[in-house]
């Protein structure tokens with residue numbers, strides 16, 4: 001096992017990783033930017049080190065700063081969290097070249113799964129159904145020909161993508177012509193890689209993902225699925241497990257197929273395979289995330305497995321230590337992403353000083369957050385303030401607990417989406433378990449915002 005881990009991330013994930021290190025009895029150093037000097041992670045850590053200015057490119061994304069921070073503090077491993085450098089094979093390689101361990105897949109594994117388009121082909125070759133789509137697009141003429149073959153509407157997707165950036169829906173050839181170049185430059189700006197591919201746009205679908213864990217010895221398990229269909233502009237806002245959209249046999253079949261394909265393709269460490277599922281229950285693979293995910297906490301709640309600790313153990317070369325038959329998912333869990341944004345003003349990101357901060361409690365309630373009263377939310381980073389997760393023996397009770405917990409949660413001084421969550425929970429489509437990924441964008445969030453305001 002490692003002696004000391006550098007936590008190369010911020011916000012609630014830095015706090016979460018710190019907790020896992022402490023549980024495992026290993027040291028941890030929190031790396032923070034100048035804008036995060038007063039962060040909760042830096043305050044509660046035994047050791048913390050400044051890695052540069054607020055601009056992430058010069059701190060959280062700056063490999064030399066992170067490597068030197070790890071070396072001067074005597075760390076033997078770096079945990080990149082999620083986002084930032086967590087799926088960067090170049091960084092994983094540099095970390096290893098400095099005799100440090102990268103907590104995540106190896107550089108080779110990250111490279112194999114780096115291109116979304118190549119991963120689609122790789123996993124299709126190992127038996128997963130994928131959304132009909134194109135190979136990498138050479139130019140606009142190629143894009144037009146491929147879109148014609150696939151049939152409109154299609155989505156233009158950056159192959160190096162993530163976070164919905166550069167992804168564009170086009171309904172006809174004219175739209176494709178006017179969008180193609182914009183997508184290319186957006187992809188280049190966001191990922192340093194302008195390669196694009198097309199996918200058939202599935203109008204009504206659910207986003208269901210399978211959590212897997214694979215160690216170096218070929219032991220592999222899945223931890224069932226998460227349903228992340230409540231989205232806004234292709235970004236998840238509520239996740240739950242189990243999915244209300246599939247029956248027991250369909251759930252297990254999807255999890256087993258995903259695990260089989262990904263292990264055959266040579267995956268290692270924790271990972272998530274994302275699928276779009278149509279109303280017949282047919283699942284189409286879209287992408288793999290080679291890292292811990294924001295929504296891992298609901299899987300922890302139903303399985304009782306500390307996934308961050310498990311990830312650290314795998315990276316340290318330890319065997320999984322759990323068999324598939326040991327993993328039992330009990331009850332129902334829901335996560336609400338608490339975001340600093342104003343639903344009434346087109347979800348504009350908010351910053352500011354947190355006044356009173358009251359967190360909910362009671363059975364089955366978990367709040368993972370880096371907030372505290374008096375915390376000044378910096379403007380430089382994403383708007384995730386924390387995750388409120390609830391667990392209950394069944395879905396209806398989990399929804400009731402979720403609403404009760406959201407009512408108790410108070411973040412004074414900053415506008416948040418707490419009331420939007422409550423409105424979604426009260427919505428009949430959600431109660432029926434029938435939300436599709438485009439619901440909020442199609443009906444607009446106005447009805448939810450109006451219903452949710454107190």
Ligand code: ADP
Nearest residue numbers: 131161162163164165199200201202207234437
């Ligand atoms: P990113 O990596 O940028 O998050 P994904 O490929 O994971 O992009 O897709 C994010 C979301 O976009 C999905 O959960 C879904 O809502 C929507 N989406 C992606 N591909 C399709 C598709 N082919 N048809 C319809 N919606 C899609």
